[in-house]
Amino acid sequence: MGFVDAIKRWRLARQGLSSGKKRRVHCENPVVQELEDSFLVRLSLYASFIVAIGIQISISSVESGQENPFSRAISGMILAVTAMAMFHINNQTSCRRNSRAVLVFGGWVVHLMIVQLLMSLGDAGTISEAFRFLFIPFALAPILHAVLLGRTVGAFSAIYVSMLGCFLVPRPDDRLGFLILSLVSGMTGVLLSNQVRKRVQLLRAGLYVGAVSLLVATALGRLDIASCFGPGAVDHLQLLGKGGAAAMGTGIFTALLISGLLPVFEGAFHITTDISWLELSDLNHKLLRRMQLEAPGTFHHSLVVASLAEAAAEKIGANAPLCRVCAYFHDIGKLKKPAYFIENQQDGGENPHDSLTPTMSALIIIAHVKDGVDFAVKHKLNPRIIDVIQEHHGDSMVYYFYRKAQEQKKAELEKVGKGLENPEDLPQVEEKNFRYPGPRPSTRESGIIALADTIESASRTLRKPNPAKIRALVDDLVRAKVNDGQLDECPLTIRELALLKDSFSTTLRSMLHSRIDYPKDEDKSPTGTKRLEAAAQQSPNSGTAGGKQSAAAKMAPKQPATTAWKSDYRSARATEGY
Template sequence: MFHFLKKHAAAAAKESASPEGAASVSRSAGDRLDSSLAVSVGLCVLVFIVLQWMGSYSPHWGKSIWHHVSEAFLLFSVTLALMPMYWLCAGSLRRKNKTFVVTWGAVLVQLLFFGLIRHVTADITSDIGNELLYLPYMMAPLVVTVLLGPLLGMFATISICMLGGFFILPEQYAPEKQVQFWILSSLSGMLTVLLTHNLRNRAQLLRAGFFVGLLVMVLCCIMGVINLQAWDYNLTGVLVCLAVAFGVSMLTSVLISGVLPIIEGAFKIITPISWLEMADMNRPLMKRLQMEAPGTFHHCLMVAQLAEAAAEAIGANPIECRVEAYYHDIGKMQNPLYFIENIMDGPNPHDELTPSMSARIIIDHVQDGVALARENNLPRPLVDVIEQHHGTSLAYFFYRKALQYRDEILSRVESGLASPDDVPEVVESNFRYKGPNPQSKETGIVSLADIVESATRSMGKISCEEMQKRVDELLKQRVVDGHLDDCGLTFGDLKKIRNSFIKTLKSIHHNRIAYPSHNPEAKIEKNAFSDVSVREKEEKAVKKEGEGKAVPEIMELPDAGTLQEGKSTETEMKNGADAEENETES
């Protein structure tokens, strides 16, 4: 448990040290309100006021003014002590006021339920169980963990433990009941966090409710909250108490599974379940991309494979990276045939355009994608990755082509074959993407995976050494250009990303054996496997001589038809060489 929290605390510390965003990023009124300091202060004051108001109805505050003031001061002190803990657990999320609203809102709602249950069960007297059986211990930890992460889920657990005693204890202080409440609240909250911190489907919510209900039932039996000695004379009552202890947690998980989509939509929070739902290939935009731009669709799949593995390597959100990679190039659907991966065997339309016009069409796929994403109500992170995955980088191919075209016109002007007015003006800013640069780790990973996949695929046959060299060049270029300055990726992260990219590219460019012909009269050529055996021998020799530093090449074996043609070509060349040798001897 402590190792689990330490890992997430380290990740939160790294995120809090990273910049939230550059000044070039446009922010709406809602975004400014979400990060307003005045709003943050007002929310803190509101929490104190609500807690004092709820505490004033607690039965154990007493009727004397002095007792009332002392209890109010104690509640204020506990709440004040929890604020720095929230600041530490929230990490980079603390800059968003909606994080504060969701976290403290869940805590206050659970405390309100505690007060209502205490009021309703005050007149119920039983020698078998007490009001601790009816409390929904997992409510706030479950909501906060699913929406905001395990660290804030643990904060919600601690807050309930420290503040819950003000609302559920009887008028006369009962230390044994206080200890029982702390144990039930803390253990059930921690188990909830552990079971839901890596949520993949909504069925896991019910599983969490089942195990937490089982834990509460067992703890109630062990600590005497349920009087098992009444089994002999009131079996029905004991069974009812056991069912209540178990059923409250199950009912809580069922209700929260229905409420979560409402909270997600209201606060625009995307949970892992939502990411998985958006990864469905049957969604309208994904179906359009498959049909209208199949080459781009395949490119997005490869980028998703690279980005997801890299995100897992550095502790980022792999599901988010995968979905962002799926959608990052949807703008190419507007003009699919102007992108090389969709041209196939047809003519290249850029041959009929000037370099500046070609660059404009290529660059505009970003704005086309943003418009398409907003039309389809895609969440903000997807809009951001579409807008930021190229940053302010240069469309270098067409920029270089424009410079070459300008130099050709200048040479023609010097030769008197063209007028000086025909010399085109080449402005570098016209060949750059509008940006901004990536503003999050996930967007930075997708942008790197995008350029690495495109560059390595354009190289055709490629060895491991060439692949590593090319990946290193691309990453270094992005760092030098300042493309990654605002996304929070460290040099240590880049090293892990680089290694992950190379490992994934090796699996993509894997070896295959050429299949023999289906003609029954054809013979299986031994040469079909000769290259593999020779290569294996070379690898062993390189490992022995180079002390394991050499990298084996990645082979692309020909198919059966090419193999037969190669065989006949080798025979003809051999016969021709023999003929030349005979002529020389004669």
């Protein structure tokens, strides 16, 4: 099919009817998409995980000489089945793709393999009995899943790896201690890994996890503090120091390992963390640098939209770094024909739309969405950015050119009524020709950017803006989007829309605030200086040592001392911008 399309484009290019080029489009591989969404594939993953858990528990039971390894394996598999059910019911939003299930359950299997290995080393005497639990990275899977998939999935992992890990503990007396230590350490890591935006936050989480593990182990009697104050205190202090080093070292190593592996997991499972979004917000990207030079108006518009969207996302708990980065790139398609967009046109300059029909103008305006996708695919931007580029206008209408086309048609109809025009030559004004191709916003972040884009553009039309005008504008534009159905596929609630309107109004008030208009000092202007010098020369008392008040002093406006500093203060405020 692609070969046939290439031949058609070649023929049209030979006839001068085509450039011979085709826009790049973003689409998922159908095979990969089928594997991601297939329910049979997910059932196979569940079954594989349950079998893997049973095998791990049976091997651990045989190595440690436990009785009835088969019954222990069956018990572990039953617990794994409950984990599957809970995961399938409660995590459909964050883990609806099968690759997410692989990430979660694969992380559990690796986590339990490490626990099993350290337990085996403890049984062999390689690790001291007192330190065996302190060397276990209890927070490995919970922190990894919290950073990649959210705090809910991280807490879910902390609970089930703790319960499943109890089956790998050889001695029954140690299982309760293992469960408590694993749960507390895992939950601590999850709580400290919420909205990680810097890698140093992971290191801090590892330090806290190590400290909490040490405290809990001491409380459970794994380390004896009381012996440090009796006979042989030096030996016990050394033992306590080694235990502390083991706990803190394990926590730091866990954090460093996760930090190093994050790029691998992000690339393999197509996940973008807040850390990566902040790295992508660098304005030195090739496309953004090009936009600064070729479309400065669009670049400034994108910066303002990014500020509006980020503040609004913070207000409702959406992904603020994602909104900022996507807002930077949402209008990169305007680089194709920057002069056709009003923000890039100079006042008094030529408007290219004046020589075009409304239909052609609308076609150029609408094309910036497809051109943006083409640029994004070419420069391998994040798929979430491409989704926002496609969705930020939805299937809304280019009203200005639609109304202009209607007015032109009305004028042509009047000519037909006078017999000056042939009715068959009248242009057809169809609404679909003036609508964006869509799709409509499908995520909260995409909906926020769509609203911020519309509000920022419309706010430039306000004359003498004040809080009441700004709030009315925001309310009208949000209501229009809702009435047009542009947010029908977006999971924004009515309450969230109210919070968004408050945020947009607050941010716009800070951006569109008025400055104090302070008078110019005429005496310091060139004309004022010359006028004063001429007056001084004509004055009979000028230049005398003991003469009367000079003409400059007479003409200078008298200002009380109490108001002079206020004038200077206002000038400073206007100049410095505060």
